[in-house]
Amino acid sequence: MKASSRNSNHELLRIIAMYMIIFVHANMYLSTFCTGNLWTIFNGLINGICNIGVSCFILISGYYGITFNLKKFVKMECMMITYSLLELGILCLSSPDQMAGAALLEQLVKSFFPFITRKYWFYSCYICLLFLSKYIQKFIDSLDHEEFKKLLCLLLLLFSVLPTFFYFELIPNNGKGLSQMIIVYMVGRYIHTYKDTVIPKKAGLLFIILWLINGVSHEFPLQVGGIYHHLCKDNSITNLIMAVILFYLFKNLNFHSGFINKAAAYIFAVFALNNTLVRVIMEYLSDIGFQSPGNIAGFAILAGIVFLILVSCLLIGVIREFVLGKIDQKLIQFTPNGIMLP
Numbered sequence: 575m576k577a578s579s580r581n582s583n584h585e586l587l588r589i590i591a592m593y594m595i596i597f598v599h600a601n602m603y604l605s606t607f608c609t610g611n612l613w614t615i616f617n618g619l620i621n622g623i624c625n626i627g628v629s630c631f632i633l634i635s636g637y638y639g640i641t642f643n644l645k646k647f648v649k650m651e652c653m654m655i656t657y658s659l660l661e662l663g664i665l666c667l668s669s670p671d672q673m674a675g676a677a678l679l680e681q682l683v684k685s686f687f688p689f690i691t692r693k694y695w696f697y698s699c700y701i702c703l704l705f706l707s708k709y710i711q712k713f714i715d716s717l718d719h720e721e722f723k724k725l726l727c728l729l730l731l732l733f734s735v736l737p738t739f740f741y742f743e744l745i746p747n748n749g750k751g752l753s754q755m756i757i758v759y760m761v762g763r764y765i766h767t768y769k770d771t772v773i774p775k776k777a778g779l780l781f782i783i784l785w786l787i788n789g790v791s792h793e794f795p796l797q798v799g800g801i802y803h804h805l806c807k808d809n810s811i812t813n814l815i816m817a818v819i820l821f822y823l824f825k826n827l828n829f830h831s832g833f834i835n836k837a838a839a840y841i842f843a844v845f846a847l848n849n850t851l852v853r854v855i856m857e858y859l860s861d862i863g864f865q866s867p868g869n870i871a872g873f874a875i876l877a878g879i880v881f882l883i884l885v886s887c888l889l890i891g892v893i894r895e896f897v898l899g900k901i902d903q904k905l906i907q908f909t910p911n912g913i914m915l916p
Contacts, residue, residue, distance in 0.1 A: 583827040584634045585838035587820065589884075592844045594627035596880045599849050603856045606864070607872035614793055616873050621806045622789030628696060628750075628808055629758050629817035631841075632703075636762020637821070640707045645906050647704065650842070651689060652902050654697055656894055657846035658685035664847075668854045688846075696845055699752045703759060710756065714763055726764055729757050730811065738810045741796070741803040749809025758814065765821070773822040781819045784812045840891025847887045855879060 601620045608616050662685050666673045673681065684693040692698040703710075714722060733753060737743040745753050788805050795804040805812045866872035 581827075582829055582831040582834045583824045584637070584821075585835050586827075586831075587630055587824040588634055588838050588841055589834065591627040591630040592841055592848075593880065593884050594624035594630075596844065596848045596852065596883055597877070598624040598627070600852045600856070600876060600880050600883070603852075604873075604876065606856070606859070607866040607868070607876040609868045612869060612873070618789030618793040619785075621792040622785045622787075623816070625788075625806050625808055625810075626813045626817040626820065628755075629814055630820060632755050632758040633762040633765070633817055633821045635700075635703075636759035637766045639711070639763065639766070640704055642704045642707055645909050647701065648906055648909050649902055650697075650701065652898070652905060653842055653891075653894070654688040654694070654846060655686060656898060657843055657890075658688045658693060660890070661685070661847055661850045664850050664854060668857070694845055695750055697842065699755045702752050703755050706756070707759075710760065711763070714760065714767075719768055722764060722768075726757075726760060729760070730814070733757060734809050734811045734814055737807070738805060738812065741801055743809075748807040749813075754809050758817075761814070761818070762821075765818075772826055773819070775823070775826070777819050778823060781816055781823075784816050784819075788812055788816075837888050840888045840895070843891035843894070844884060844887040847890060848883055851883045851886065855883070 597620055601617065601624070604617055604620070605613060662673070662681050665681070666678070684691040688694060689698050689701050717725065732744060734749075734757070737749075745751060747754075788810075791805040795802055797803075807813070866875060
């Protein structure tokens with residue numbers, strides 16, 4: 575099936591999704607920037623929405639469809655190996671005591687084999703999805719509309735609805751795994767095939783309500799014995815509904831920006847580097863005795879740092895393409911043409 579051409583609406587959403595993913599990681603340091611009631615409010619607001627970032631990214635991939643070919647895989651592996659080695663270099667400079675001996679050897683192996691070592695869980699799952707995409711599509715094509723809808727409802731019930739309301743999971747990974755990515759990808763394919771429509775803007779109200787429910791749930795979780803349960807996991811049905819609504823709201827937009835499309839091409843640099851950059855920057859601020867205003871201005875500073883990390887990662891992607899793009903092309907040229915999965 576031929577993928578639809580993309581405007582910049584969903585490319586912008588991919589960038590925003592990456593901003594949310596970085597914010598989740600940076601939010602662990604929120605207490606450095608905000609205190610008291612403001613900390614509770616902002617912590618709930620951030621966690622109430624930012625965990626939908628991965629689902630937004632995969633929904634977009636499902637809507638447009640992805641297809642495996644060996645050249646694309648080689649290109650992505652080259653990119654991720656470069657980012658992995660750069661990340662390792664940053665860690666060696668910032669934490670030399672932790673990057674020595676067996677730990678350094680382990681990270682070197684993971685850096686040269688990022689896919690099979692699952693150094694970045696999202697990347698490894700995405701590549702598996704890339705390998706499986708052709709067969710997923712063949713399976714979808716074998717189903718009629720009602721069968722496809724019933725299958726999705728069953729999958730969402732088992733792997734999203736039940737874990738949301740009953741804590742226990744059939745696949746205990748909080749949605750950070752291949753099974754969840756396949757389900758969300760199939761939701762994207764369903765939207766493209768059967769629900770390629772425009773939803774009313776008032777759906778944004780439902781989005782805000784679910785956001786608030788998620789935020790309150792995160793700050794006041796269910797606690798019974800060893801159980802600590804909230805709704806802000808990747809596979810929560812509230813998160814998936816929010817991601818779908820946001821996808822449709824951006825789908826309602828219709829504009830083209832070469833700048834946004836170009837920036838979105840370097841998204842995987844953000845996946846690879848953001849965690850380390852967050853850690854290094856926060857440790858640096860701690861070492862220099864950074865003092866936050868502790869109010870809304872403190873939160874704005876954190877939001878600004880997250881934005882700078884996003885921009886820095888994208889710029890690293892641009893620089894890598896400029897420096898190593900020709901080498902990539904040489905490697906791709908040696909990749910046999912037309913090799914597809916059987």
